[in-house]
Amino acid sequence: MHWIAGLLALQTLSVPAxxxxxxxxxxxxxxxxxxxxTTVSETDPQPLCDRPNCTSLFLxxxxxxxxxxxxxxxPAFAARVEMGSPWVRPYRLALVVEHRPGGExxxxxxxxxxxxxxRACFEARQVDVPGWTPEGEGISRSGGELCVTETP
Structure with a gap:
């Protein structure tokens, strides 16, 4: 009987966002x-729906x-980011940031x-925006992926 309670508890912990x-x-x-x-913090979550496992827009x-x-x-900026929960430590990430007139x-x-x-590589579906073709040092495309390499 205890194993059933443990299994149910595990299922509630592993519900995807x-x-x-x-x-x-x-x-x-x-x-x-x-x-x-580099990530610093994620605060002020704004849920995107009413479901308990719904993602939020964090600051x-x-x-x-x-x-x-x-x-x-x-060099230091803030942006809304959709996440299920905040990061547990700082990470160096590649980001696609949209500047929204009149908004964050x-x-x-x-x-x-x-x-x-x-390298940091985005899947094709993540960067499939008509008319957007970023080019420059450290940027490459391969098989639909968009990859970046950080130069020192």
Whole structure:
């Protein structure tokens, strides 16, 4: 009987976060930046739906930011980011940040760096924005993926 209670408890802990489709308007290509930054904090969650496992838009704070393509971001900036829960420690990430006129910037996609290759790669679906083709040093495309390498 105790194993059943344990199994039920485990199931409640492993429910994946739910991201409601179409919760956010489509991104605007000319407002997108490709950025590398370090996470600082994620606060002020704003749930995107009423489900208990729904994702929220957190206010993410970032520093040591480097803009690789698109409109420049400050070395330290804040942007809304959709997450299920905050990070547990700082991470160096590649981000697609949308500058929204009259609103807070929004992280449209994020990915971490591979310790093996030193690259951070976005899946094609994460960066499939008509008219957006970021180019520059450290940016490459392969098989639909968009990858970045941080140069020292």
């Amino acid at each position: 739910y991201s409601p489709p179409n919760a956010l308007p489509a991104p605007v290509a000319e407002n997108l930046s490709l950025v590398i930054a 993410g704070r970032y520093d040591q930011a480097v803009t690789l393509a698109g409109p420049a971001v400050a 910037p929004l992280v449209r996609a994020m990915t971490g760096f591979s310790t093996r290759t030193g």
